[in-house]
Amino acid sequence: MENRGWLFGIIVTVLALLLGYSAPPAFGAAGAKNGWSAVDNPDFASTGHAVTYTSDGGWLMTGSKDRMIHVKKVSGKGQVEWEQQFYNGLAGFSVIETQDGGYLAAGQTRFISDEEGVQAYMVKMDQEGMMEWEQIHGGKGFDKINSVVEVPEGYLLDGTLMNEDKRILLVTDKEGAVLRQLDMSAYFKKGQGYSPAVIKTSDGGFVITGGNDTLYPDNTVVAGTRIIKLSKNYTKQWTKDVKGTVLDGEAAGNGDVLLSMHGGQGSLLVYRLDAQKGSINWEKKFYSPKKAYIEVRGYDIVATLDGGALIAGDLGGLSSQIAYVLKLNAAGAKEWEQTFFSNNSWFTGAAAAEGKGEYLLTGHTYPLGTDKPKSVMVQLTTGELPPVQVWLDEQQLKLSQDPVVISNTTMLPVRDIFAAIGASVTYQSSTKTIRAVKGERTVTMTLGSMQATIQIGQQTVRVALAVPAQAIRGVTVVPLRFVGEAFGNEIRWDGKARIATIVTGA
Incomplete structure (x- = not known):
C-alpha cells in the first residue's frame, strides 16, 4: 500500500495553523529533535520578533498582537504562564530579563500624532508581567529601539531616529530616563545606520554594526557592514568593514562575536570575530538548499554550547518564504539544516537555554486564505550536554x-x-x-x-x-x-x- 503519511502530516499542519492550535514543525535532516510548538490566535494579527531564556528555565517572547506590543512568558515546556499587551506600544523588538528578577521589552509606539509620529518605547515589568513603568523617547517622525542590554547605569538602547536619519545609543537610568544620547551616525552610511543588536562583550564593552560602503584594494566598492567596538565607557576602540549586510549578532565564547549577514546573490554570510582585536576568525557563505527558494536569510544567530552557532531565518522564493534553521560547528562548517511549517513562514528570533542543548525559535506564519500573520514558537533539542x-x-x-x-x-x-x-x-x-x-x-x-x-x-x-x-x-x-x-x-x-x-x- 502506498504510504500517505506525508499527506496526513500536511493536512494536520494546515488545519492547526488555520485554527490556531499547536502543531509540530516539519523536520528535515537529522540534527534536532522535535520539541513543542505553539501558534498564537489573535483577533487581528500577531508577530514574534525576539525571545530570551529566563533564569527559571522558561522563555520570554515579545512582538506585536492586535496592534499592541505583546510580551508572553512560557515555561520550559511551553505552557503560557502569563502574557501582557501594552496599549502605548505597537511592537517589541528586544526583550531581556533584568537583574532584579523582572523583565524589560523595547520597540516602538503606535502612531501618536502628526507632530510626534512613531517613537521609541520601553516597558519594565515585574516577575508576573505587571507594568512597573514605561518610557517614550524620540521626536517627530519614525523612531524605534532595536536592541537593549543592561548596564551598570541602567540600560543601553540601540535605536534609530529615522526622521533625522540618525543612529543613536541611549544610556538610561534604571527607571528608563535618558542619561546620555550618543549619535553614532557619522560612522555609518547615511540611511544605513540600522543595527539589529548591540552586543555586550566579555570585557564589559559593546559591539555595534551598521551599513557602510567598503572600498577594497582592487578599487571595487561593495555595500557592506561597519563593525564598531566600544569600551565600557562608550568610547570607540576599533572599526572594521566587512562584506555583507548585517542581520544579527551575538557574543560567543572566548571573547568572540558572531554576525549573520546578507551575502549577496541570495547567500548567507556568517562571521566569527575576535572582539578584542577586531580580527576575523572565520567567514563562511551558504546558499539555499532548495531549488524552489533562491535566497537564504538568517535573522537571528545564537552561540551554542559546543562552540558553534544556530541561525534562524527563512528561505526566500519569488513569492513566498519558508522558516529555516542552520546549525554550524565551532569551525563554521554546516552540521545540519531544517525547514519548518509551510510557505509564508519565517523565524525572526532565537534563544538558547543556558547549560542545555535547547533552543526556542519565534517568528510568524500566514495561514492559508488569510493575510493576518500569527506568531509561532518552536522548541528544539539538539541533545542534552553533561554538566560542567x-x-x-x-x-x-x-x-x-x-x-x-x-x-x-x-x-x-x-x-x-x-x-x-x-x-x-x-x-x-x-x-x-x-x-x-x-x-x-x-x-x-x-x-x-x-x-x-x-x-x-x-x-x-x-x-x-x-x-x-x-x-x-x-x-x-x-x-x-x-x-x-x-x-x-x-x-x-x-x-x-x-x-x-x-x-x-x-
Whole structure:
C-alpha cells in the first residue's frame, strides 16, 4: 500500500495553523529533535520578533498582537504562564530579563500624532508581567529601539531616529530616563545606520554594526557592514568593514562575536570575530538548499554550547518564504539544516537555554486564505550536554549543585568556589555584597552589579564582569574564571570534555 503519511502530516499542519492550535514543525535532516510548538490566535494579527531564556528555565517572547506590543512568558515546556499587551506600544523588538528578577521589552509606539509620529518605547515589568513603568523617547517622525542590554547605569538602547536619519545609543537610568544620547551616525552610511543588536562583550564593552560602503584594494566598492567596538565607557576602540549586510549578532565564547549577514546573490554570510582585536576568525557563505527558494536569510544567530552557532531565518522564493534553521560547528562548517511549517513562514528570533542543548525559535506564519500573520514558537533539542565538571589541579570538586552556564560563563555556588581556593567569604545582606579574603587579596562583588573590585595590599582595581554575581533558585553563584584569576590562579577550559580546571601552580 502506498504510504500517505506525508499527506496526513500536511493536512494536520494546515488545519492547526488555520485554527490556531499547536502543531509540530516539519523536520528535515537529522540534527534536532522535535520539541513543542505553539501558534498564537489573535483577533487581528500577531508577530514574534525576539525571545530570551529566563533564569527559571522558561522563555520570554515579545512582538506585536492586535496592534499592541505583546510580551508572553512560557515555561520550559511551553505552557503560557502569563502574557501582557501594552496599549502605548505597537511592537517589541528586544526583550531581556533584568537583574532584579523582572523583565524589560523595547520597540516602538503606535502612531501618536502628526507632530510626534512613531517613537521609541520601553516597558519594565515585574516577575508576573505587571507594568512597573514605561518610557517614550524620540521626536517627530519614525523612531524605534532595536536592541537593549543592561548596564551598570541602567540600560543601553540601540535605536534609530529615522526622521533625522540618525543612529543613536541611549544610556538610561534604571527607571528608563535618558542619561546620555550618543549619535553614532557619522560612522555609518547615511540611511544605513540600522543595527539589529548591540552586543555586550566579555570585557564589559559593546559591539555595534551598521551599513557602510567598503572600498577594497582592487578599487571595487561593495555595500557592506561597519563593525564598531566600544569600551565600557562608550568610547570607540576599533572599526572594521566587512562584506555583507548585517542581520544579527551575538557574543560567543572566548571573547568572540558572531554576525549573520546578507551575502549577496541570495547567500548567507556568517562571521566569527575576535572582539578584542577586531580580527576575523572565520567567514563562511551558504546558499539555499532548495531549488524552489533562491535566497537564504538568517535573522537571528545564537552561540551554542559546543562552540558553534544556530541561525534562524527563512528561505526566500519569488513569492513566498519558508522558516529555516542552520546549525554550524565551532569551525563554521554546516552540521545540519531544517525547514519548518509551510510557505509564508519565517523565524525572526532565537534563544538558547543556558547549560542545555535547547533552543526556542519565534517568528510568524500566514495561514492559508488569510493575510493576518500569527506568531509561532518552536522548541528544539539538539541533545542534552553533561554538566560542567570543575577540578582543582588534579582533584574534581564536589559541588553543592551543578554549575550554571550563563552567556558562556560558568557560574559556581559562592561558598563552594571560595572554599576550594582557600578564601574566607562573608555576605552583607543589606547591601548584597560578597567579600572574599585570602592573604593580601580581597575580592568584592555585589549581586546584580557588572563591576567587581580586587584589592591587593593598598592597590584597588575595578574589573568589568561579563556576567554578575546573582541568586538563582535561592543559591548565590559567581563567575568561576573571574574569581579564580582574581586570586592568582589559571583557569583552563576543555570544551569537548566540559571540564574547567583551576590551576593553582602549587
